[in-house]
Amino acid sequence: MLELRTLSGGTATVPSAEVEALAARLEGGTTLTEDHPDYDDARAVWNGLIDRRPALIVRCAATADVHAAVGFAREHEALLAVRGGGHNVAGSAVCDGGVVVDLSPMNEVRADPARLTVHAGGGATIGDLDRETQRHGLAVPMGVVSETGIAGLTLGGGLGWLRRRYGMSCDNLLGAEVVTADGGVLRAGPDDEPDLLWALRGGGGNFGVVTGFEFRAHPVGPETYLLFTLHPGSRAADGLRHFREWAAAAPEEVSAFAVLWHGPDADPIPAEHRGRPVLGLVAVHSGDPEEGERALAPLRAFGSPIVDDSGPRPYLDIQRYFDADYPAREMRYYWKSRFLRDLPDEAVETLVKLNESSPSPHSNIDVWQLGGAAARVPAAESAFGDRSAPYLAGIEANWERPGDDDACLAWARDTYRELEPYAAGGEYANFPGFYENRETVLRDNFGGNLGRLTELKRRYDPANLFRLNHNIRP
Ligand SMILES: Cc1cc2nc3c(=O)[nH]c(=O)nc-3n(C[C@H](O)[C@H](O)[C@H](O)COP(=O)(O)OP(=O)(O)OC[C@H]3O[C@@H](n4cnc5c(N)ncnc54)[C@H](O)[C@@H]3O)c2cc1C
Structure with missing residues (x-):
């Protein structure tokens, strides 16, 4: 039984x-x-x-x-x-x-270089996708850690190094095969079930199980330019302000974030900065590496970095650059986020202080530069909704010991609260905490799309079988 x-x-x-x-x-x-x-x-x-x-x-x-x-x-x-x-x-x-x-065994990926499309199974990881597409000099916009699944990421949006040039993962979704609650196996595309395709572009796992994704691919690599500099905590506020000025005029080939963090206990971090607050400036230029070096020189020129690991690299290596920082199963994680409407000086000071007060040296706050192609998609064109915020603050509590659970959860929640005065409304659905802010996401992220999403939920999943997500109630 x-x-x-x-x-x-x-x-x-x-x-x-x-x-x-x-x-x-x-x-x-x-x-x-x-x-x-x-x-x-x-x-x-x-x-x-x-x-x-x-x-x-x-x-x-x-x-x-x-x-x-x-x-x-x-x-x-x-x-x-x-x-x-x-x-x-x-x-x-x-x-x-x-x-x-x-779906983890369903991770097959097939690129069609002539049509610039890629088919990926519903259990594929970003690494599975990148390996196949890069064999043909192609890439699909995905996230920045290669072990992440493409399914949840795409259904919730998908922000990575190509977002400002080619949009989010969901913007590059051309079609999908979906098993629906009533046992249907549907092809969602521009001609068949176009409403379902619209809903899958940011509406999460509400509508069925996606067994296969079809994406638009773009020529990228094999080498692209990575900027990675680390600065002492004493320069964090200046560095964030520099990042803000630079980001406002950066070309769309570049996607960047600034990360407030603590120096890891590993080479090449100098001993005096290990476990101490630091600011990282990280950016990828997805075009010609020499052009990338030129475009990123003004950001690289800030201060006197304690580490400068910038240079041309295989795109595949850049996609794996942060993998080791996010070990599976060994660490405990709680991530929230807020879209920011601006990054005024008080927000900069607040972010720096919040990082300094983090109870775990592994935690961090990322300030993602948005805009570009991802921001040009009108709110009603995909379920994802409004894209007008210029920044996203990703709040990552990352820690090792169960005894630190309460302190780390409280730090992430305090950080979320402290950023309220700068919030644009809405949070990134893929950094959902424990889904405790579901109402905010439905109201602020989906916004004017919520009515259409609710109708589609009634059509495709009236009994709400698919409910462990930012649940749209039928
Ligand atoms: C280390 C790390 C790095 C990350 N980096 C980024 C980043 O750079 N950019 C970014 O945008 N996000 C990033 N994320 C967040 C990521 O987008 C979400 O965690 C996403 O949910 C991961 O997708 P998954 O398939 O692995 O999730 P899962 O945990 O497998 O699934 C999450 C949910 O997605 C739905 N779902 C999953 N598979 C399917 C399917 N085949 N059909 C229908 N519904 C499905 C279900 O509702 C499920 O509950 C990162 C996460 C981690 C852990």
């Missing part, structure tokens, strides 16, 4: 024979319950803070497996989680007592 948590919060008892029948229907996938030797590995997600015990995990190898797993959950009215890369900070890829549809 399998005890399942249901959508209404109760439990349902399912005979083992039904689970066996599901397993027999899978075309390459497997089912895992808690007696399986791989169960603990399969239920773990990137964030070490998350410890959930699903009743059943269906590792899907094909669309047919996803179809069968969604059908099983629907029949039993089971709580359902969908897992792409398992990198959502809130851990929404897993749930206690419910069913997990795990």
Whole structure:
């Protein structure tokens, strides 16, 4: 017997024979319950803070497996989680007592260099996508850590090094194959189910399971220019102001952020800056590396960096540059964010102080430069909504010991509150904390799109099977 948590919060008892029948229907996938030797590995997600015990995990190898797993959950009215890369900070890829549809084996990627398109399975990571596209000198705008899943990232927007030149990941989504709550397998594209495609561009996992994505790809690399300088905390406010002036006039080939952080305990950080506040200036120019060096020289010229690791590099290496800073499962994470309407001097001072007060040296506050192609998409053109904010403050509490949980959560929440006077409204849906600000995201991010999103939720998921997300209630 399998005890399942249901959508209404109760439990349902399912005979083992039904689970066996599901397993027999899978075309390459497997089912895992808690007696399986791989169960603990399969239920773990990137964030070490998350410890959930699903009743059943269906590792899907094909669309047919996803179809069968969604059908099983629907029949039993089971709580359902969908897992792409398992990198959502809130851990929404897993749930206690419910069913997990795990797409991680579905990570195939095929580029079509003649059409400048790429097909990627719903379980692919950014690294999977980059490896295939770079073989053809192409790239799709994705995030800045290669182990992140493309699915959750794209459905929530997708901000990376190409955002100002080619837009967000969701802006480059041309089509998708979607398994819907009623068991349909739909092709969403400009001609078929265009409303569904619109909703997938920023509306999150509300509408079904995306088994395959089709993206627009762009010529990038193989070498591009990375700027990475680190400055002592004593220069952090000056550096942020310099960043602000530079960012306002930067070319769109460049996407950048400033990061308030503490010097890591690793080479090449000088001993006196380890564990002490620092400011990082990080930018990528996605065109010709020599042009990149010229375009980034004014940002690189700031101060006397304690580390300057700038230079031309393979785009693939740049995409992996921060991977080691975000180890999976070992560390605990809680991330929030706020779009900022400006970066006045008081905001700069506040950000510097907040970084200095962080209880963990691994935590950081990133000030993402927005604008460019990502900002040109009108709010009504995709579910994502308004893109007018010039900056995003990413608040990342990152720590090691369970004993520091309360202090680190409180620091992230205080930081979020302290930034209120500079907020543009809305938060980045992909840095959702524990989804406690769902109402804010629905109201401020989706804004005028919420009515259309709610109608589409009623059409594609009237029973709200897909609810572990910024949930749009039908
Ligand atoms: C180390 C790290 C770095 C990051 N860097 C960036 C960055 O540079 N830019 C950026 O924009 N974001 C970034 N993020 C945030 C990232 O976009 C989100 O965490 C995103 O949810 C990750 O997607 P995933 O598929 O790995 O998530 P998962 O945890 O697998 O899924 C999250 C949610 O997405 C939905 N979902 C997942 N797969 C599917 C699917 N196939 N079909 C339908 N719904 C699905 C479900 O609702 C699920 O609950 C980063 C996150 C991490 C952990």
